[in-house]
Amino acid sequence: MTAAGQGRIYDALVVGAGTAGLVAALRLAQDGADVLVAAKGVGATHLTGGTVDVLGYAPERIASPAAALPGFIRDHPEHPYARVGAEAVGKALGWFKAQFPDGALVGSLEANLLLPTAVGVPKPSTLAPETMAGGDLRNGGRFTIVGLTALKDFYPAYLADNLSRARLGQGDDGRVEARAVTLTPPTGGEADVTPMGWARRFEDAEFRKAVISGLEPSLDGGAVGFPAVLGLDSAPTVWRELNDTLGVPVFEIPTLPPSVPGNRMARSLRTALTRAGGRVVMGGRVVGVRATGRRLEAVVVDAAARPKPYRARDFVLATGGFASRGLEMDSYGLVRETAFDLPVTGMPPETEARWADEYLAAHPAARVGIGVDDELRPLDQGHEPVYDNVRVAGAALAGAEPWREKSGEGISLATGFRAAELIVELRGG
Amino acid sequence: MVEADVLVIGGGATGAGVARDAAMRGFRTVLVDRNDLAMGTTGRFHGLLHSGGRYAVKDPPSAAECMEENRVLRRIAADTIEDTGGLFVSTPWDDPAYSDLFHSGCIEAGIPVEALSTSEILRREPRLNPRISGGFAVPDGAIDAWKTVWGCALSAKEHGATILNYHRITSIHRSNGVVTGATAVNEVSKEEVPISAGFVVNASGVWAGEVAELAGCRGVTVLPGKGIMIAMSHRLVHTVVNRCKKPADGDILVPIRTVSVIGTTDTEADSPDDVGIPQDEIQLLLEEGEKLVPGFRRARALRVWAGSRPLVKDDKASDADTREMSRAFALIDHKERDGVEHFLTITGGKFTTFRKMAEFTVDRMCAHLGTARPCTTAEEALPDSGHHRFYWLGARLARREETLNDDQLICECELISRRRLESAMEQRHTQNLDDIRRTLRLAMGPCQGGFCIYRATGILHSVERLDYGEANSALLRFLQERWKGVRPILYGDQLRQARLDDWIFQGLLDVEHLT
Numbered sequence: 001m002t003a004a005g006q007g008r009i010y011d012a013l014v015v016g017a018g019t020a021g022l023v024a025a026l027r028l029a030q031d032g033a034d035v036l037v038a039a040k041g042v043g044a045t046h047l048t049g050g051t052v053d054v055l056g057y058a059p060e061r062i063a064s065p066a067a068a069l070p071g072f073i074r075d076h077p078e079h080p081y082a083r084v085g086a087e088a089v090g091k092a093l094g095w096f097k098a099q100f101p102d103g104a105l106v107g108s109l110e111a112n113l114l115l116p117t118a119v120g121v122p123k124p125s126t127l128a129p130e131t132m133a134g135g136d137l138r139n140g141g142r143f144t145i146v147g148l149t150a151l152k153d154f155y156p157a158y159l160a161d162n163l164s165r166a167r168l169g170q171g172d173d174g175r176v177e178a179r180a181v182t183l184t185p186p187t188g189g190e191a192d193v194t195p196m197g198w199a200r201r202f203e204d205a206e207f208r209k210a211v212i213s214g215l216e217p218s219l220d221g222g223a224v225g226f227p228a229v230l231g232l233d234s235a236p237t238v239w240r241e242l243n244d245t246l247g248v249p250v251f252e253i254p255t256l257p258p259s260v261p262g263n264r265m266a267r268s269l270r271t272a273l274t275r276a277g278g279r280v281v282m283g284g285r286v287v288g289v290r291a292t293g294r295r296l297e298a299v300v301v302d303a304a305a306r307p308k309p310y311r312a313r314d315f316v317l318a319t320g321g322f323a324s325r326g327l328e329m330d331s332y333g334l335v336r337e338t339a340f341d342l343p344v345t346g347m348p349p350e351t352e353a354r355w356a357d358e359y360l361a362a363h364p365a366a367r368v369g370i371g372v373d374d375e376l377r378p379l380d381q382g383h384e385p386v387y388d389n390v391r392v393a394g395a396a397l398a399g400a401e402p403w404r405e406k407s408g409e410g411i412s413l414a415t416g417f418r419a420a421e422l423i424v425e426l427r428g429g
Numbered sequence: 430m431v432e433a434d435v436l437v438i439g440g441g442a443t444g445a446g447v448a449r450d451a452a453m454r455g456f457r458t459v460l461v462d463r464n465d466l467a468m469g470t471t472g473r474f475h476g477l478l479h480s481g482g483r484y485a486v487k488d489p490p491s492a493a494e495c496m497e498e499n500r501v502l503r504r505i506a507a508d509t510i511e512d513t514g515g516l517f518v519s520t521p522w523d524d525p526a527y528s529d530l531f532h533s534g535c536i537e538a539g540i541p542v543e544a545l546s547t548s549e550i551l552r553r554e555p556r557l558n559p560r561i562s563g564g565f566a567v568p569d570g571a572i573d574a575w576k577t578v579w580g581c582a583l584s585a586k587e588h589g590a591t592i593l594n595y596h597r598i599t600s601i602h603r604s605n606g607v608v609t610g611a612t613a614v615n616e617v618s619k620e621e622v623p624i625s626a627g628f629v630v631n632a633s634g635v636w637a638g639e640v641a642e643l644a645g646c647r648g649v650t651v652l653p654g655k656g657i658m659i660a661m662s663h664r665l666v667h668t669v670v671n672r673c674k675k676p677a678d679g680d681i682l683v684p685i686r687t688v689s690v691i692g693t694t695d696t697e698a699d700s701p702d703d704v705g706i707p708q709d710e711i712q713l714l715l716e717e718g719e720k721l722v723p724g725f726r727r728a729r730a731l732r733v734w735a736g737s738r739p740l741v742k743d744d745k746a747s748d749a750d751t752r753e754m755s756r757a758f759a760l761i762d763h764k765e766r767d768g769v770e771h772f773l774t775i776t777g778g779k780f781t782t783f784r785k786m787a788e789f790t791v792d793r794m795c796a797h798l799g800t801a802r803p804c805t806t807a808e809e810a811l812p813d814s815g816h817h818r819f820y821w822l823g824a825r826l827a828r829r830e831e832t833l834n835d836d837q838l839i840c841e842c843e844l845i846s847r848r849r850l851e852s853a854m855e856q857r858h859t860q861n862l863d864d865i866r867r868t869l870r871l872a873m874g875p876c877q878g879g880f881c882i883y884r885a886t887g888i889l890h891s892v893e894r895l896d897y898g899e900a901n902s903a904l905l906r907f908l909q910e911r912w913k914g915v916r917p918i919l920y921g922d923q924l925r926q927a928r929l930d931d932w933i934f935q936g937l938l939d940v941e942h943l944t
Binding site for chain 2: 050153154155329333360408
């Protein structure tokens with residue numbers, strides 16, 4: 001290790017501050033590595049609902065990811081899960097849960113929870129914050145869904161209407177009964193309060209009192225589902241108070257981004273990373289790399305004043321897929337990886353349909369990404385690693401359709417964690 | 430039984446114009462369309478209000494007619510028009526000799542034209558290719574087709590007409606060689622609706638041959654000339670920009686509302702219902718766009734669609750039918766052509782001249798009915814246009830600022846507030862979010878409904894008291910409709926947006942498992 005400046009060589013440089021990048025960086029920092037995260041933006045964790053979805057559909061609903069993963073990996077040899085293996089997914093999940101206070105994340109790889117979405121569909125999630133777990137529909141139940149007049153991103157009547165008719169599949173014999181209540185707590189005259197605005201309001205005890213007294217007459221002993229706006233940093237406290245005061249289970253339902261629980265998750269990871277000694281530099285775009293043969297030496301980041309090279313022994317590329325601009329497609333249909341200019345695989349030839357006619361069908365072009373070996377090193381067309389000291393993690397990887405599979409956070413977590421473990425092993429950790 | 434003096438078949442600009450004209454002349458009028466109004470060719474063009482400049486060299490009478498109607502529409506339909514003005518610019522790919530022809534053609538057709546230097550053009554439109562060499566300003570504009578057609582329909586309604594959208598004509602009744610009405614089927618309830626009418630006007634555009642056949646008039650041949658258009662995000666230009674050359678593919682860019690539309694191509698389609706998007710035509714439009722606005726390929730393409738111009742090839746129709754007017758449209762008199770009385774087919778033409786076509790048609794109808802009633806459509810303004818103020822780009826923002834604290838913004842891209850959305854839903858009384866899209870431009874901006882469609886579904890569920898199945902199908906149908914328009918042009922920033930939308934609908938909401 002050297003002093004700060006041009007000469008400094010990090011043990012690991014992670015590009016991208018989404019779930020995959022922060023997980024990799026955190027794991028490395030915990031191992032004592034000198035880690036820097038360089039990121040253009042805040043990452044896509046803010047877009048998630050705060051749950052960790054590992055595998056929900058393949059294409060039938062998955063009750064137990066642990067049981068389903070070996071078969072899924074067999075059937076999907078190009079999938080990121082096939083690169084890391086089922087065991088690594090389990091290990092990553094166990095490690096991830098342990099990063100949070102005891103009980104803060106609920107669930108296990110053995111059995112998916114079924115949590116209502118904002119349209120009232122029961123969605124399989126593997127881990128969920130404790131503030132959401134009360135919405136688990138697997139055993140049916142009675143639910144009151146609470147809307148807020150000045151929140152445009154949550155429609156309790158529509159949600160409850162669907163929830164009451166949710167098809168819970170075999171083995172889920174519990175009936176769901178749901179109804180809607182809309183509250184109009186004070187907003188200081190604002191008709192259009194954002195989810196983050198509500199979260200701040202919920203951190204105020206006086207405001208909560210108004211909500212509680214507005215809600216009490218409508219309680220019927222069933223669990224109470226709120227939009228996921230119950231506080232930001234102090235969400236567990238807010239949630240516990242509502243549980244205790246209302247005397248019924250209270251839970252949150254995630255809705256449109258920017259998502260409050262996604263924000264909480266991103267903040268938790270950032271805080272944990274900083275605490276473990278990792279550093280994050282934001283706002284710079286990678287404009288080039290310096291390499292010697294198959295060894296990446298430095299990544300050049302377009303910082304505020306001038307391009308700045310960051311040198312490191314190992315690198316993790318976690319810049320995301322098309323949604324995060326880790327991948328880009330131009331008007332001729334050429335796809336490129338935007339940071340290291342790595343080869344991209346999986347784009348169907350022009351003669352084949354890239355996108356299906358049906359919006360909700362499987363789309364071949366959605367699985368485009370970077371092909372990697374079992375050590376998550378990027379491969380060229382000849383299936384040789386492009387760089388020996390680069391690992392790729394998260395949505396930049398080829399072979400998955402995370403939103404259809406409900407596997408996005410699981411892939412980011414498992415590959416981010418695995419990338420770090422591989423580097424840790426090399427460090428002799 | 431619906432009883433009327435006139436049944437108008439086809440709710441595009443022409444049909445709505447005929448219905449309004451007939452109703453204003455005191456005829457009891459029924460307007461029928463198998464879909465919503467303005468969903469055929471009318472709702473599938475680029476939104477250009479012609480000055481006539483595009484026809485100044487090739488077809489001066491059409492050019493003069495466009496300019497005349499341009500003036501009329503500015504007078505009666507101000508709220509649907511943005512007074513963008515138009516430019517004709519010569520790029521290095523265009524024959525410089527065309528400029529003089531253009532200039533004299535405009536003067537001859539009575540189109541106000543002003544020659545501009547390159548620097549003046551670039552001052553007005555800095556994104557244009559700096560290699561252009563001069564050009565001209567003409568009074569082109571941008572016109573909202575849906576608003577115009579609905580304006581005509583509502584005006585017709587005020588004059589006693591009945592509007593039956595989502596009604597398909599299944600047969601046209603004849604008695605002793607005289608048309609007496611038709612049977613329609615309500616496409617939503619599947620109910621049969623008999624319509625008795627003393628006169629029938631077939632204004633079904635590119636489908637006119639099929640409709641004429643229902644009255645036993647065979648062989649009316651309308652060829653669909655299909656063209657594609659791409660809506661680019663934001664306003665790449667604020668003035669309609671045409672290439673100063675013989676009209677060809679991809680030579681016009683129309684700034685309309687929050688987008689810029691590049692058009693168009695021209696291929697003969699197999700069927701009027703063919704709205705497929707060939708990839709090579711997209712590439713062609715992008716190439717041509719690049720010539721007008723360098724960097725066009727890297728700009729954000731939102732959506733692509735196709736529409737078919739009706740091109741009449743009818744040997745049986747005598748010249749007499751069209752010679753009084755320019756050849757840009759065709760009025761087929763079925764008494765002369767087929768010996769079928771009280772039945773006219775009006776097709777072809779341009780959006781800009783729809784009112785004139787309607788006037789011409791209703792004049793002919795009056796002649797058949799032996800009554801002389803003057804046309805007043807050029808004088809009376811459409812509802813919402815009585816103030817004679819043009820639409821301007823900041824109009825919605827200005828309205829938004831007035832209600833900043835006491836109303837919700839449901840569609841951020843198009844600045845649609847909750848109250849406005851709710852009142853449109855109440856007025857349209859529909860379970861189809863696509864109807865609302867055309868009424869308000871809901872979901873037409875950069876995110877293509879990523880954020881507003883979930884909200885709109887939740888609101889529709891309560892306003893229209895839908896059950897879960899109806900609401901779910903409204904949501905899913907809309908997503909599928911939207912996909913059709915974005916799928917062929919998924920690249921760059923819009924692909925990024927589409928993946929974010931997938932994240933929302935599939936990753937967060939799991940709409941694919943709605944029941």
